[in-house]
Amino acid sequence: MANTTTRTAPAAPTTGAALDAAAELFIEHGYQGAAMSDIARRAGMSVGTLYNRFPSKADLFLEVFHSYGRRQGERVRDAIAGARSAGVVDDVALFVAGTHAYLLGAFREASLGRLFQTIGTADIDVSSIRSGQEIWVERNARQLGLETGTPRADAIAAAITGALGGWVRGVQLCESDDEAQAYIAEVVSIERAMLRAVMG
DSSP, X not given: XXXXXXXXXXXXXXXXXXXXXXXXXXXXXHHHHOOHHHHHHHHTSOHHHHHHHOSSHHHXXXXXXXXXXXXXXXXXXXXXHHHHHTTOOOHHHHHHHHHHHHHHXXXXXXXXXXXXXXXXXXXXXXXXXXHHHHHHHHHHHHHTTOOTXXXXXHHHHHHHHHHHHHHHHHHTTOOSHHHHHHHHHHHHHHHHHHHHHHHO
């Protein structure tokens, strides 16, 4: 009897594979040291295919950055949804739950987070990164139930977003999961107290 087994062609490399390969090589060699040809090779695709998906290395880097931001956003949303499911309704408590998840994600992807802090305007156009930071200020204000556009709301949201940036850099320096968990516990305690003090 003839062999009728159907052979499945290997799956084509995905955009996700390109982003994973790019993140690894940017971390290993820095933005300037990572070549598109090396990224394509690690992703298992041709250089032409990579350039079809990302016209330049800067475009690829920015998508790595935005992909990281989406993962962090998902972690925050999942944490807040979980807290709500557990009966939490207080805006500060929900915000603190989101902070915990965000910082834990920042620790788990610390190498990638540190990479983003090294990029300057000489490397790529960072305007989209800066606009993303402004969006986070607005999102934080809404999450806290603040009336956006008022001086007090803007001041509180800017202060807590700035503090979060410092706390992210701090957790990225932790050398173990236990150290990170202890650091995050201190942060959320401080954040809770700060927000209670200014919001009542």
